[in-house]
Amino acid sequence: MPLSPDEYDKLSKEERETYxxxxxxxxxxxxxxxPYSWKQELGDVSLVVPVPKGTRAKQLDVVIQKKRLSVGLKGKEPIMAGELCKEVKLDDSTWTLEDQEFVHIHLEKINQQTWWENVLTHHPKIDTTKIQPENSKLSDLDGETRGMVEKMMFDNQQKQMGKPTSxxxxxxxxxxKFKAQHPELDFSNAKIS
Known part of the structure; x- marks a missing residue:
């Protein structure tokens, strides 16, 4: 059972690793x-949906909508169907059939600043606070931009866990520091926002 951020904070380093x-x-x-595998970048989601070997594109029924996705064979129960966890750009989302046995789906995210917890809302979620973007992508950035992106990622994770930003x-x-320099001042009634 997933722990709340407060419960997680109370764990020792070893307990956190085990958890x-x-x-x-x-x-x-x-x-x-x-019934599929998937991976994501900040800007898109890629899915691979296995279909029976020898399947031809004209036998497929793939429907990509702004907030829904359905993949299956015509006249049969869909392999996967439901509401997407976030909206996608229809013009930039595509699908292809590879080797007559895998449907590759590319979904372009509308909000390219968030990680998806799942593809379809009724499927199990992943913990997006544990996602580590590929370092090669970050290392391609100049120092100032990289620092800004890392700060944004840290702040986003902190917000998701209900913790203070940088x-x-x-x-x-x-x-x-100010309190330490001025022990004569009483801060007990101070309101900090």
Whole structure:
């Protein structure tokens, strides 16, 4: 059972490692049971849906809508169908059939600043706070841009966990330093926003 951010914070380093490993195993098992595999970047989601060997494109019924996705063979129950967890750009989302046995689907995210927890809303979720973007992508950026992106990623993770952002942490640090320099002042009734 997933822990709340507060419960997670109370764990020791070893307990966190054990918990993280068990959660990764649970997620991997749930994802392996889906009728497709998927991966994502900040800007898009890629799916691979196995279909019977020898399937031809004209036998497929693939429907990509702004907030829905359905994949199957014409006249049969869909392999997967339901509401997408987030909206996609229809003009930039595509599908292809590879080797007459895999449907590759490319979904372009409308909001390219968020990670998807799942593809279809009724499928198991993944913990997006544990996603590590490929380092090669970040290392391609110049130092200033990379620093800004890393700060945004840190702040986004902190917000998702209900923790202070880097700017809020700086303010708290400055306040603590000020308190230490001025022990004669009473801060017990101070309201900090």
């Amino acid at each position: 993280d490993n068990s959660e990764r195993e649970r997620e991997a098992k749930e994802q392996a049971e889906l 700017d809020e942490l700086k303010k708290l640090e400055a306040l603590e």
